[in-house]
Amino acid sequence: xxxxxxxxxxxxxxxxxxxxxxxxxxxxxxEKILKSLLEAILKKLIYKK
Numbered sequence: 001x002x003x004x005x006x007x008x009x010x011x012x013x014x015x016x017x018x019x020x021x022x023x024x025x026x027x028x029x030x031e032k033i034l035k036s037l038l039e040a041i042l043k044k045l046i047y048k049k
Contacts, residue, residue, distance in 0.1 A: 013020045025034040035046055 015021050015024070024030060025037065039046055
């Protein structure tokens with residue numbers, strides 16, 4: 001009998017990959033995600049002008 005193990009593991013690309021970073025943070029509609037990231041890194045609130 002052949003035993004096959006199923007894995008629920010999902011391979012993910014790191015955000016340090018330029019392509020992945022641009023797809024997540026540079027895509028229109030994801031401005032809130034980018035703003036949150038920048039606020040966390042800079043430890044400052046960013047206000048819309």
